[in-house]
Amino acid sequence: MFYEKLKAPLEAMLFVCADPLPVEQIAEILEVDTENVAALIAELQKDLNRDGCGLMIKKIANSYQMCTKPEMASYLEKLTAITDKKLSAPAMETLSIIAFKQPITKQEIENIRGVRADSIINKLLERELIQELGRKKVVGRPIMYGTTNTFLKCFGLADLNQLPSLPF
Amino acid sequence: MFYEKLKAPLEAMLFVCADPLPVEQIAEILEVDTENVAALIAELQKDLNRDGCGLMIKKIANSYQMCTKPEMASYLEKLTAITDKKLSAPAMETLSIIAFKQPITKQEIENIRGVRADSIINKLLERELIQELGRKKVVGRPIMYGTTNTFLKCFGLADLNQLPSLPF
Amino acid sequence: MSLEYKVHLKAFEGPLDLLLHLIEKNKIDIYDIPVAVLTEQYLTYLNQFREFNIEIASEFLLMAAELLQIKSRIMLPERQHEAEDQQEDDPRQELVERLLEYRRFKEISNVLDEMAAVQEKIFYRESSLGPVRYLPPQNLDMKMLWQAFQNVMEGQLANEPIKKVTRDKFSVQDKMLIILKLLKDKEQNTLPFTEAFSDDSNRMEMIVTFLAMLELIKLQRISIKQNYSFSPIYIFLRNDEENVL
Numbered sequence: 152m153f154y155e156k157l158k159a160p161l162e163a164m165l166f167v168c169a170d171p172l173p174v175e176q177i178a179e180i181l182e183v184d185t186e187n188v189a190a191l192i193a194e195l196q197k198d199l200n201r202d203g204c205g206l207m208i209k210k211i212a213n214s215y216q217m218c219t220k221p222e223m224a225s226y227l228e229k230l231t232a233i234t235d236k237k238l239s240a241p242a243m244e245t246l247s248i249i250a251f252k253q254p255i256t257k258q259e260i261e262n263i264r265g266v267r268a269d270s271i272i273n274k275l276l277e278r279e280l281i282q283e284l285g286r287k288k289v290v291g292r293p294i295m296y297g298t299t300n301t302f303l304k305c306f307g308l309a310d311l312n313q314l315p316s317l318p319f
Numbered sequence: 320m321f322y323e324k325l326k327a328p329l330e331a332m333l334f335v336c337a338d339p340l341p342v343e344q345i346a347e348i349l350e351v352d353t354e355n356v357a358a359l360i361a362e363l364q365k366d367l368n369r370d371g372c373g374l375m376i377k378k379i380a381n382s383y384q385m386c387t388k389p390e391m392a393s394y395l396e397k398l399t400a401i402t403d404k405k406l407s408a409p410a411m412e413t414l415s416i417i418a419f420k421q422p423i424t425k426q427e428i429e430n431i432r433g434v435r436a437d438s439i440i441n442k443l444l445e446r447e448l449i450q451e452l453g454r455k456k457v458v459g460r461p462i463m464y465g466t467t468n469t470f471l472k473c474f475g476l477a478d479l480n481q482l483p484s485l486p487f
Numbered sequence: 488m489s490l491e492y493k494v495h496l497k498a499f500e501g502p503l504d505l506l507l508h509l510i511e512k513n514k515i516d517i518y519d520i521p522v523a524v525l526t527e528q529y530l531t532y533l534n535q536f537r538e539f540n541i542e543i544a545s546e547f548l549l550m551a552a553e554l555l556q557i558k559s560r561i562m563l564p565e566r567q568h569e570a571e572d573q574q575e576d577d578p579r580q581e582l583v584e585r586l587l588e589y590r591r592f593k594e595i596s597n598v599l600d601e602m603a604a605v606q607e608k609i610f611y612r613e614s615s616l617g618p619v620r621y622l623p624p625q626n627l628d629m630k631m632l633w634q635a636f637q638n639v640m641e642g643q644l645a646n647e648p649i650k651k652v653t654r655d656k657f658s659v660q661d662k663m664l665i666i667l668k669l670l671k672d673k674e675q676n677t678l679p680f681t682e683a684f685s686d687d688s689n690r691m692e693m694i695v696t697f698l699a700m701l702e703l704i705k706l707q708r709i710s711i712k713q714n715y716s717f718s719p720i721y722i723f724l725r726n727d728e729e730n731v732l
Contacts, residue, residue: 335615335616336616337612337613337614337615377609384611387610387611388609389605389609390608391608392610406600406603411600411603412593412596414596414599416592419592419595431585431592432592433546433550433589434544473603473606474599474602474603475602475605476602483595486591486594
């Protein structure tokens, strides 16, 4: 193909452009017809299909977008995942209050610990150790919190009955 | 290589992550040693070197980043609105003094250039080309400046050892 | 005069920049500068600045003064041979060194400029990473949870107003009398703040002592003085009135 040498620029364009790139725009920049763009994309797609390559081209409506192959997902998830090495003492205390006293409201937690609990509750929610359990039927209808299945898994419990019973 | 199949995930990771990706993080996610990462990068680089490909991998400090080949610039300039990011001659002079003499204080820079350096230093700080490196243990405890990783990236340097040597 | 000329004048970053320009223009050997000629040309430039109403930065004037000084030192007759061994330093030495160093960085900045131009041809992507996700924490066990809960419960018990033996051991009233007695026994009726607390006092006793002090201040029986931040604090007895307790 006379336009074979345009494959590299096309790849670079698709790489740089985070949004889908319309065929017309590609054709204009590469100074070819839109049919040629389709052929070029097919060529590029073929290159990317080979085993050692983690990228592919997606067609969306009349546009093309470069993205990663679906098989790469498990690696890419790790790029944004944060695993806490341990929970801070205040977080652990708050979690224990929720575990043993659930369902419990933020106000009730704060009454027990004597300090504000907002940021710790958010942190525990983010880590999926606690969840909202509806609202308490009192004035203000505050949210009640309880533990999650992730919580059980993290502490090696089959269910909440396996929590030690309270001594008082 | 036993880890040949990790080339595709590596490529996908570099694609997705816009910022330079530290070797350690790559090694951790791919579950290989850092030396293996270097070998994998070399393999991937070889793949990308072929003609029909518009991408390449750059080493910045101890990290890798995917980017387009310089030859693609003319096409990509049409794609993106390029804002003029060129440094003025005085800014470039000041930056080169800092690059070669770091850590260096404002006063020392002014002694070399013979003019005040405040506004240029602020500009370079704003563009994250330089950073504060603590204070010099002399009277007045003046702030010392040095270059950043952004500086390395802007000048295509893997590390400071790659700076051209000073003339005479 | 054309506008370009004006711009050209303005283009000099500083006195060293202007001097280098003159040296290059006149093909002067930087290691053997004819200071008289250079000074004259430099001053001519400054005058041109003035003609165009360009504000002359103080650095330019400072350099003019330096040049004139070097010139005068060269023109002075050679000193009498009082210290014959001591080779007189060339008065131009320091200026030459500054010019050379400045020129080095001017040259290197051109190299860096070219390097940056190459990099400007390289394009990057915006990140398409998803938001940060937190995976379930590791290394958790029941014991930690149980321990944390007990800590909470103990803390809560301590907060509750339950009768504790130590509580009644010290009363504010008693402590007030003790402090007053301490002060009266002291010279000038003055006591360093820290000495009001006995060494073996527990937390409760310290709190009671402190409350007693506050009470005495309120009753204007004692005063507190500190000369400056972090200096020792002194308590002293106020004598304006005989005590009534």
